[in-house]
Amino acid sequence: MDKLRLAIFSGLFQPGSRLIESQLCTQLGISRPSLREALRSLEAERLIEIVPNRGPSIPALTWEKATAIYEVRELLEVEAAGRCASRIRPEQLRELEKSLFAFEEAASSNDSLAQVMTAADFYSIILANCGNPVLEEVHRGLVARISFFRGRSMSLEGRAQSSLAEMREIFESIASGDEKAARKASKRHLLKAKAAAKLSMDGGV
Amino acid sequence: MDKLRLAIFSGLFQPGSRLIESQLCTQLGISRPSLREALRSLEAERLIEIVPNRGPSIPALTWEKATAIYEVRELLEVEAAGRCASRIRPEQLRELEKSLFAFEEAASSNDSLAQVMTAADFYSIILANCGNPVLEEVHRGLVARISFFRGRSMSLEGRAQSSLAEMREIFESIASGDEKAARKASKRHLLKAKAAAKLSMDGGV
DNA sequence: ATTGCAAGAATGTCAGACAATCGGTGTTGA
DNA sequence: TCAACACCGATTGTCTGACATTCTTGCAAT
Numbered sequence: 001m002d003k004l005r006l007a008i009f010s011g012l013f014q015p016g017s018r019l020i021e022s023q024l025c026t027q028l029g030i031s032r033p034s035l036r037e038a039l040r041s042l043e044a045e046r047l048i049e050i051v052p053n054r055g056p057s058i059p060a061l062t063w064e065k066a067t068a069i070y071e072v073r074e075l076l077e078v079e080a081a082g083r084c085a086s087r088i089r090p091e092q093l094r095e096l097e098k099s100l101f102a103f104e105e106a107a108s109s110n111d112s113l114a115q116v117m118t119a120a121d122f123y124s125i126i127l128a129n130c131g132n133p134v135l136e137e138v139h140r141g142l143v144a145r146i147s148f149f150r151g152r153s154m155s156l157e158g159r160a161q162s163s164l165a166e167m168r169e170i171f172e173s174i175a176s177g178d179e180k181a182a183r184k185a186s187k188r189h190l191l192k193a194k195a196a197a198k199l200s201m202d203g204g205v
Numbered sequence: 206m207d208k209l210r211l212a213i214f215s216g217l218f219q220p221g222s223r224l225i226e227s228q229l230c231t232q233l234g235i236s237r238p239s240l241r242e243a244l245r246s247l248e249a250e251r252l253i254e255i256v257p258n259r260g261p262s263i264p265a266l267t268w269e270k271a272t273a274i275y276e277v278r279e280l281l282e283v284e285a286a287g288r289c290a291s292r293i294r295p296e297q298l299r300e301l302e303k304s305l306f307a308f309e310e311a312a313s314s315n316d317s318l319a320q321v322m323t324a325a326d327f328y329s330i331i332l333a334n335c336g337n338p339v340l341e342e343v344h345r346g347l348v349a350r351i352s353f354f355r356g357r358s359m360s361l362e363g364r365a366q367s368s369l370a371e372m373r374e375i376f377e378s379i380a381s382g383d384e385k386a387a388r389k390a391s392k393r394h395l396l397k398a399k400a401a402a403k404l405s406m407d408g409g410v
Numbered sequence: 411a412t413t414g415c416a417a418g419a420a421t422g423t424c425a426g427a428c429a430a431t432c433g434g435t436g437t438t439g440a
Numbered sequence: 441t442c443a444a445c446a447c448c449g450a451t452t453g454t455c456t457g458a459c460a461t462t463c464t465t466g467c468a469a470t
Contacts, residue, residue: 031424033238037245044249053431068339075280134273236455258462
């Protein structure tokens with residue numbers, strides 16, 4: 001399952017393309033029953049679609065659908081940032097700062113993969129410290145479904161630097177325990193990320 | 206899968222109890238590969254847990270976990286009610302009213318199953334008309350995970366009548382297009398439902 | 411009473427097979 | 441020429457049966 005997930009995240013499959021079970025079996029070196037178990041899991045996570053008698057395929061992500069995901073993600077992420085501000089522990093705060101530094105470094109490079117990874121780290125720390133594991137889990141599921149964009153939008157001109165400024169704001173708000181500011185900063189960041197995603201989609205980056 | 210889901214919803218399995226694949230196979234009249242596919246789906250929906258080499262089991266729902274679910278559910282539900290207020294169509298509004306009447310009738314009876322079903326209908330209409338299918342989908346997943354409570358709390362003394370009053374408030378706010386009021390009413394309703402759930406859990410109804 | 415071991419049970423995985431279904435292709439008839 | 445139809449390959453849905461691995465449990469020995 002992890003191999004499949006990774007393949008999907010890395011964009012190895014064309015959106016809309018069908019996945020042939022027998023092919024995947026030989027490629028992954030596993031049997032069809034095992035593969036089908038994995039496919040069912042991924043289907044439940046909405047990473048693939050399985051239509052009866054037609055088999056699994058990569059769902060084509062329309063901007064409409066992506067918008068819906070971003071909206072729910074905003075709800076969760078803003079809430080998480082707010083809660084994080086009032087309840088994060090000093091030790092985790094240091095971790096968060098470290099991951100911010102890591103992103104800072106990545107942002108000054110041109111390695112958009114590193115940028116995506118470190119930015120994801122930053123957010124996963126916030127989500128992990130919001131005090132609600134369900135919120136974290138749902139959020140992770142949503143982010144996975146728009147992983148399609150993460151590489152593209154980050155490679156837009158100046159997006160990394162802009163993102164860095166927004167993330168600093170978030171960190172500062174959380175560090176100072178200002179819940180409202182954390183929410184606002186988080187919302188701003190997400191909206192910009194969404195706009196960048198749309199740009200990268202329309203622009204066909 | 207539907208049969209299994211239904212069995213879980215109806216509380217046929219003891220929380221924490223293990224599910225034996227071979228038993229389920231004979232009971233459902235299907236083979237192990239098919240069963241395991243279904244189990245993987247249910248696992249991804251968090252309706253069952255599968256620990257490696259120990260197999261599937263019904264997760265024991267602690268109140269802590271339930272609280273986490275209720276918190277996220279509140280975020281989504283309140284948002285849905287608010288959006289619904291500003292965008293529901295007249296036709297759907299009539300549907301919503303009809304489902305409110307249905308609950309009204311059920312509430313005056315002692316059929317707690319009918320109460321649960323009609324109340325679920327009411328909410329599913331709101332979620333279906335919030336304009337965000339992802340929000341609806343995530344919400345449904347969360348509600349499924351606390352279905353454990355739905356029958357119990359509704360059978361508490363006076364809960365149905367109280368619930369009815371709260372739902373009327375929600376309906377009125379939505380009907381008048383008052384987004385803020387809809388959010389407030391929805392929040393109030395959920396918090397009361399949560400309190401009832403806790404009562405029913407502690408009281409061991 | 412505790413520890414170690416062995417038998418049984420259950421899971422993880424595989425191979426192979428077969429019916430049902432879908433999509434495209436070629437044929438036939440108007 | 442074009443449309444409808446029948447056919448066929450490809451793919452999925454499902455089953456049976458098997459085997460290794462792992463966990464659990466009960467028993468025996470210390």
